[in-house]
Amino acid sequence: MQNNNQANSDWLRNSHDVLVIGGGNAALCAALSAREQGARVLLLESAPKVWRGGNSSHTRNLRCMHKAPTAVLSDAYTEDEFFEDVWRVTGGQTNEEMARFVIRASETCTDWMAGHGVRFQPSLGGTLHLGRTNAFFLGGGKALVNTYYKAAERMGVTIVYEAEALELSFQGNRFDHAVVEWQGKTHKVSARSLVVASGGFESNREWLEEAWGPVARNFRIRGTRFNQGKMLRALLDNDALAIGDPTQGHAVAIDARSPEYDGGIVTRVDCVSLGIVVNNQGKRFYDEGEDFWPKRYAIWGRLVAGQPDQIAYSITDAKAVGRFMPSVFPPEQANTLEELARKLNIPVHPLLNTVKEYNAAVQPGDFDHSVLDNCRTQGATPEKTHWAQTLDTPPYFGYPLRTGITFTYLGVQVDHCARMKMNSGDMADNVFAAGEVMAGNILGKGYVAGFGMTIGTVFGRIAGAEAARNAKN
Template sequence: MVDVLVIGGGNAALCAALMAREAGASVLLLEAAPREWRGGNSQHTRNLRCMHEAPQDVLTGAYPEEEFWQDLLKVTGGQTSEPLARLVIRESSRCRDWMRRHGVRFQPSLSGTLHLSRTNAFFMGGGKALVNAYYRSAERLGVQVRYGAPVDALELDGGRFVAARIAGERIEARACVLAAGGFESNREWLREAWGRNAEGEWPADNFLIRGTRFNRGVLLRHLIDAGADSIGDPSQSHCVAIDARAPLYDGGICTRVDCVSLGIMVNRDARRFYDEGEDFWPKRYAIWGRLVAQQPGQIGYSIIDAKAVGRFMPPVFPGAKADTLPELARQLGLDEQRLVDTIDGYNAACRVGRFDHTVLDDCHTEGLAPAKTHWARPIDTAPFFGYALRPGITFTYLGLKVDARAAVHFGGQPSANLFVAGEMMAGNVLGKGYTAGVGMSIGTAFGRIAGTSAAAAALQEVAHAAA
């Protein structure tokens, strides 16, 4: 019998496996994906949001606990557990030396990500390199890894973990860490969560999945059905507006279109529907997927002009390009006159001061609903560009309720030997909204906590048996 069983293969699972092994426990990690697709959504990440009191190697300035907390409070609208959120924040300040010991390397933020140079530490080689480093370290330390091993059920005794089942095979362990992701690639569950809209559409049918196809929520559903305490709204997620031509799965970061704040967003009726200049892009980019999901046909269009070119990370796919707005409308399939009228109304409302996309500048609109509160400049310089965008789900926020030890709860009581980390519990911290890099902060913090807790539970059982 193994001491600690870790179910999952991404950042949180690997952090748990490494911590448990370092604590002296024997560890088996079960990854549902084949080896070439290992790592879950973590393979698509690129940075970690970090609290720090002074400049640190790749991090500039200071990013104290209270500022991190206020940033999180703002994006979640207060739908967060402050004790658990602050635990994540504090853990983010002391994990990077440990990460380096396991082969993770960091680099300064590059052009296009300079807004994050103070708050986020970037992984050299991105999330794939991080995942590979952790797997190499885990294998060196003697962690057993099985690929293509999706767990379909757990055997529980009350709230106590007994064994996991894989296609009839039974795997016992003294303690278990669940880190198998959300249910974003389960279309049926997404349909159930979102239902039909006023137009009779199933919005979820038009969602693209930015991350792995293997996160189907099988164990999440199983645990909830077994009486585990859950938290979060199943319709809430890290949901980004991504290029409508992106693949159904595993498009990752490169499918993002980051020019929204430099122009306007319209729906398929060629009408604006939200303030594009509400706040800095890293803090607000993740609201746009949900906003687009609420529009007819679950599609939106980002419109910019030549003045915006060079001020955002170039998209992988080139956008529609035209010398006139009617021509751009035709390319995008929008009503020509309505788009022209929308842009004329926006242009007339612009009050341009000193444009500066690196600060919350004074370029805004007046007498326009919805307003654009920053970076508002007329769209009047050819050529014009347009990008069709759809909701891209990264991970879902419905999860299992936890405490500071990462224990799964049943009827309000913490399990003695079943723990959870990563997307399966992120809803404790993220009730809604997102800010860049915080998913990795949650996964790293609670992965490390869960691994430590599981090892302690397992080794305590060994000690009792030997006494």
């Protein structure tokens, strides 16, 4: 099989068993898995080669269960503990049977990934609390994506960049062809089976505003600008059964100075649990110490979205220095809270009153950021339940926060074989989905670090293998 050459149009004439639409983790896992089954695979990535990989290029790790220490993970992380973490962050808004299915399947992910060349870092320590639960890719998501692309090329997957699928044509419950724009022209591309792994609609400003209202204008998109949701819309227009709330998704608090798109992981602000967070009226609005940061960071995007002008400020003092991964942007710094308030454009006296109330409510305790410690407030509104320390040691630091959307949870329903369900109650004959476009089958709201990559890897592998088997039949 011929790898991609933008000047070569052979792929338009060749016959394909499996068409994979998307270019990130889930799509690549699907392409590799289908190729392992002997299928002739065509992968269409809408982005240019330099931007390939979608949101996956911004990732760092995936969460996986393991019954004993591994080469890349410490101790054990059981199915029940993993599920409890998912259950807690989603507030019970998850399909337990489907979630446990993904969790159990995650046990084999790192070995399969390593078999395709992915390398992992040693187990992490420190305040992220992830060394036992999450396997980190050596070189991050970009290295992961590059490794998978090299593996796909080596195995004979046909890859075409800047090939954007615009429409899908069905005959009843069966996919017939996609309408694809490439080199300024539209083409009909057919295959025996289709895998859609092209992400959610988080980069589509109009769709975000349709779901969220005008507040979405102040959101930043942490990942790729290419996730416009066109294939999700095409599936729904072809009578796919939808799942998920369009206002729910992976939304975190990021530095307000971040770019509109593609800021990635380095724009996240991780000091929330070490200080207080106030809105632009100088008021606290949520418990900053509710749980370990990887289990709570993804609620803060929605919290910030609910504040006036969709902005907030994370404030710490000298005691927090060195205890968290800083944003790529330096914080505002001042020797007094009054000076910091002015730099952040927060009303001075309301902020001083908030800090005074908070400091007075802090109870004596033994501070330990590696555990759910006994440092809490009593009498504050809201209370801070862990890691509460007085803000009284200059210099003081402040990060402005905006809502950063990673991916959306509205998607299409699938079964355990990644086969798409139709509104009629039937299953699509030859259509499979993986990754963000079906993550709403497991995630109703909230997020726990690394789980999106788990879902994409598990269902990407399944979708590719099942699409290949379907094509043979």
